[in-house]
Amino acid sequence: xxxxxxxxxxxxxxxxxxxxxxxxxxxxxxxxxxxxxxxxxxxxxxxxxxxxxxxxxxxxxxxxxxxxxxxxxxxxxxxxxxxxxxxxxxxxxxxxxxxxxxxxxxxxxxxxxxxxxxxxxxxxxxxxxxxxxxxxxxxxxxxxxxxxxxxxxxxxxxxxxxxxxxxxxxxxxxxxxxxxxxxxxxxxxxxxxxxxxxxxxxxxxxxxxxxxxxxxxxxxxxxxxxxxxxxxxxxxxxxxxxxxxxxxxxx
Amino acid sequence: xxxxxxxxxxxxxxxxxxxxxxxxxxxxxxxxxxxxxxxxxxxxxxxxxxxxxxxxxxxxxxxxxxxxxxxxxxxxxxxxxxxxxxxxxxxxxxxxxxxxxxxxxxxxxxxxxxxxxxxxxxxxxxxxxxxxxxxxxxxxxxxxxxxxxxxxxxxxxxxxxxxxxxxxxxxxxxxxxxxxxxxxxxxxxxxxxxxxxxxxxxxxxxxxxxxxxxxxxxxxxxxxxxxxxxxxxxxxxxxxxxxxxxxxxxx
Numbered sequence: 001x002x003x004x005x006x007x008x009x010x011x012x013x014x015x016x017x018x019x020x021x022x023x024x025x026x027x028x029x030x031x032x033x034x035x036x037x038x039x040x041x042x043x044x045x046x047x048x049x050x051x052x053x054x055x056x057x058x059x060x061x062x063x064x065x066x067x068x069x070x071x072x073x074x075x076x077x078x079x080x081x082x083x084x085x086x087x088x089x090x091x092x093x094x095x096x097x098x099x100x101x102x103x104x105x106x107x108x109x110x111x112x113x114x115x116x117x118x119x120x121x122x123x124x125x126x127x128x129x130x131x132x133x134x135x136x137x138x139x140x141x142x143x144x145x146x147x148x149x150x151x152x153x154x155x156x157x158x159x160x161x162x163x164x165x166x167x168x169x170x171x172x173x174x175x176x177x178x179x180x181x182x183x184x185x186x187x188x189x190x191x192x193x194x195x196x197x198x199x200x201x202x203x204x205x206x207x208x209x210x211x212x213x214x215x216x217x218x219x220x221x222x223x224x225x226x227x228x229x230x231x232x233x234x235x236x237x238x239x240x241x242x243x244x245x246x247x248x249x250x251x
Numbered sequence: 252x253x254x255x256x257x258x259x260x261x262x263x264x265x266x267x268x269x270x271x272x273x274x275x276x277x278x279x280x281x282x283x284x285x286x287x288x289x290x291x292x293x294x295x296x297x298x299x300x301x302x303x304x305x306x307x308x309x310x311x312x313x314x315x316x317x318x319x320x321x322x323x324x325x326x327x328x329x330x331x332x333x334x335x336x337x338x339x340x341x342x343x344x345x346x347x348x349x350x351x352x353x354x355x356x357x358x359x360x361x362x363x364x365x366x367x368x369x370x371x372x373x374x375x376x377x378x379x380x381x382x383x384x385x386x387x388x389x390x391x392x393x394x395x396x397x398x399x400x401x402x403x404x405x406x407x408x409x410x411x412x413x414x415x416x417x418x419x420x421x422x423x424x425x426x427x428x429x430x431x432x433x434x435x436x437x438x439x440x441x442x443x444x445x446x447x448x449x450x451x452x453x454x455x456x457x458x459x460x461x462x463x464x465x466x467x468x469x470x471x472x473x474x475x476x477x478x479x480x481x482x483x484x485x486x487x488x489x490x491x492x493x494x495x496x497x498x499x500x501x502x
Contacts (some may be wrong), residue, residue: 067371076361083365090367098362109348110327113332116341121319 014061024075029246032180124150187230258494265312275326280497283431285323373400441481
């Protein structure tokens with residue numbers, strides 16, 4: 001299906017999507033939560049149509065798919081009711097169970113619970129870094145400190161687990177679910193006055209992990225260049241997010 | 252183990268818990284998220300020690316169990332590392348997988364995902380009702396309206412599913428996970444000036460569901476009287492939550 005490579009906006013005509021039983025993946029090009037789902041779709045080679053949504057000026061018709069207007073959303077068009085799933089982690093677990101090749105979530109209930117708790121503990125990293133990442137001029141003075149404190153948990157967890165990936169010797173669900181933010185962090189070096197980078201000593205294990213994950217085939221296939229991330233964040237700071245910057249590499 | 256029937260406070264001595272391999276369940280007597288776990292422990296007849304935590308003046312030693320000081324927490328003392336699980340839904344799913352009698356989460360990946368999304372959609376109900384429930388004098392004027400709008404989703408979902416319980420003909424995971432708040436809502440009739448109650452017409456199906464769930468054996472075993480809920484909420488409004496009100500029935 002050749003949908004135009006752009007984010008659908010308010011006032012746009014609802015696209016005619018083919019009734020071919022192929023999954024419909026609703027996304028925003030720079031959304032880290034959408035990126036999580038994109039990683040799984042790519043890794044598991046699951047055919048899907050991509051539909052991009054402008055999150056500031058949402059198309060009126062989008063609520064037919066995602067009642068709260070959230071991305072990511074995944075419509076299961078091969079099922080009778082064509083239900084739409086939301087919440088990146090719920091979608092990830094669903095995809096992992098329905099398309100178990102390769103399996104990412106641990107099958108052991110305890111390890112699965114511990115991994116989910118660890119993913120949950122990434123939320124404070126996300127909320128602390130958000131104002132810095134988006135160069136919000138009103139970012140609280142201690143935002144970076146909070147961000148680093150929240151990130152310490154992950155540095156320590158890598159030390160505790162003693163493995164190159166959070167999942168062990170190979171990449172797994174925790175690695176993929178937190179990765180999207182690590183792809184975005186380096187844009188702070190470009191966008192912040194102090195050219196912020198993660199401290200090489202304090203986050204030694206995490207930085208090694210980052211370099212390792214960056215080489216993963218699926219990660220590379222879904223990657224956007226740091227310059228594009230930085231450019232998008234800047235446009236967001238100016239109050240006019242330019243979502244279509246995501247397609248610059250494709251032009 | 253005969254722990255004193257009280258919430259442990261800052262300055263308290265760390266209790267000596269027996270190393271008997273029995274689960275340790277950390278809770279606050281009125282916490283609805285803890286109530287979720289309590290329902291599962293009770294239904295599945297899982298032996299456990301209960302330890303109550305004062306959430307305003309947290310005991311210093313509690314971070315040894317729950318690093319972020321959150322309840323509910325469940326320590327698995329029968330395992331080598333004695334890991335502690337947090338997040339009510341993660342704990343619920345772990346318990347359901349490890350103690351599958353009776354099974355509460357659907358085993359079908361799609362239905363499980365849809366149920367999780369529905370549970371997630373209860374979050375706006377919780378956040379909207381919170382200031383009203385706690386009789387916060389600064390509750391936004393539209394809090395009740397927001398609460399009712401968020402609750403409409405559940406009224407509609409019951410109509411859509413066409414079954415007495417969200418899970419079907421018998422009680423299931425969605426029913427138990429949202430129940431704790433329905434036990435607490437009637438305290439608004441006591442504590443609010445307008446003696447607030449859910450509209451009998453607008454929420455006809457939900458109210459019927461509520462009466463049905465209220466009769467469930469597990470729900471009755473874990474129930475606290477509405478008067479106690481109201482009294483606790485009042486103490487909270489005054490800035491001095493009296494957690495031990497939860498034990499009044501036991502004295």
